[in-house]
Ligand SMILES: Nc1ncnc2c1ncn2[C@@H]1O[C@H](COP(=O)(O)OP(=O)(O)OP(=O)(O)O)[C@@H](O)[C@H]1O
């Protein structure tokens with residue numbers, strides 16, 4: 001079953017065509033890799049899906065509902081969470097508060113009751129606190145819950161970003177380079193976490209440069225190059241494709 | 255021996271409530287201990303300043319910096335004056351009506367203003383407060399630049415007839431406490447968390463389903479309405495208002511209260527800042543003409559060297575901005591005459 005449908009997306013920055021007529025689909029409960037050399041347009045596509053950029057052409061459907069051009073918070077509320085390529089956290093808050101803030105869209109009690117601190121609203125918050133602690137434990141951040149996010153080492157900041165996204169309870173999780181800059185053992189742990197996240201029923205669309213990670217993790221892979229979709233298919237097919245190798249080599253030579 | 259976490263928390267909680275109780279008793283008993291009417295006046299104005307400073311802090315908590323905190327203070331003052339003097343309402347009926355009027359106005363203006371966060375919002379509010387003042391001054395019905403005099407005292411309730419400063423003190427204290435309770439309830443709820451999220455990272459807040467626009471607008475409306483409550487009080491306390499009282503430096507003062515006390519302390523910061531800024535100049539016997547100049551310089555010093563304000567610097571002294579201090583010292587060395595032969 002198709003969860004996310006990307007149809008003929010084009011996005012232009014001035015004279016630069018960052019995305020040209022890109023189409024593909026993400027199936028429910030799969031881990032789909034999105035790869036391509038630097039500047040291929042991967043992050044731009046994430047920005048288009050999550051509502052930060054409006055596409056110049058094309059449409060996007062999530063669960064058969066069109067989400068093209070919706071506001072960022074509306075798209076998030078529909079069940080799409082994304083982490084950013086650059087560490088984006090509430091740096092001056094504690095690790096716990098960061099994750100706790102992620103529960104915003106779950107509250108059913110009206111804001112007025114939250115303001116009055118009615119028993120029902122307080123109970124709702126207590127549930128969120130408990131779940132936030134669970135998510136922290138799941139991402140191995142339990143011991144750091146009172147640290148400021150800014151003081152965490154890079155790898156833990158990545159984990160925290162994912163923890164916040166999980167707090168949102170997404171159906172689709174967009175990960176932009178979750179293991180880049182990590183050492184092999186950290187990478188191994190993170191890959192395992194992403195697998196577990198999928199087992200919890202979350203569909204994952206992941207951008208990553210670490211090819212070993214991508215190949216071992218993904219069910220299917222879409223390759224972007226210079227804003228165009230080069231090819232898509234299972235890891236084995238992508239690994240040995242001449243065009244993919246050339247795209248990456250070409251970039252390295254330059 | 256180390257206390258278990260939960261026990262320590264309960265104790266900390268208890269101390270907090272004891273501290274609050276002591277402060278409340280002290281604030282209530284204060285006018286009984288003070289005979290000097292002028293000092294009572296200063297206390298009253300410090301309370302007004304605290305409320306205004308708290309409105310600045312509320313917008314700041316949502317990532318908005320306003321230089322127009324006085325705009326709706328003026329709207330509140332003029333609105334309740336007109337409602338009482340021209341429409342013949344009692345002061346007590348004029349207050350809720352004024353709050354509703356300001357809330358509607360703030361919603362209308364805010365809907366446009368908060369679309370632009372960042373520098374644009376700062377400039378818009380700066381211009382807005384000046385436009386409000388200039389517009390009021392042009393309206394003959396509002397008394398022009400001369401303002402309105404002879405504004406009646408609040409109608410008596412029982413024996414309290416507002417003939418003394420003490421009565422006014424208790425009125426503004428009640429308003430201040432009400433404001434604190436309401437603001438605290440907001441800050442400690444998911445609304446306050448959403449504000450902080452927007453301030454710290456609008457992008458991340460958006461991906462969590464928080465609509466930055468709507469929450470900024472809420473902060474703007476609540477802040478503006480609260481400022482107008484202080485305005486109602488001020489008009490019937492000073493019994494005369496002029497447009498000039500709301501323009502110029504007032505918004506800068508309000509900002510200074512919050513910045514000096516400590517920007518990260520949304521309630522206590524403005525209180526400390528307003529107290530210091532109201533009483534210190536008096537005791538230093540600073541000439542009125544010099545006050546704005548000293549205020550301006552003080553604001554610059556705090557922003558450059560003590561970004562945490564009084565409370566922030568006490569909490570973590572390392573927050574002192576040493577790099578700025580050092581560059582100031584270097585600068586002074588260059589500037590000060592030194593012996594070239596030596
Ligand atoms: N906001 C923007 N304004 C102008 N140009 C942009 C903007 N965002 C991205 N670009 C350009 O679009 C192209 C694609 O960028 P994008 O960030 O999507 O690449 P990427 O595939 O994520 O690369 P990387 O692997 O380095 O993260 C680049 O040439 C980039 O400079």
Ligand SMILES: [Mg+2]
Pocket residue numbers: 042043044085176
């Ligand atoms: Mg990128």
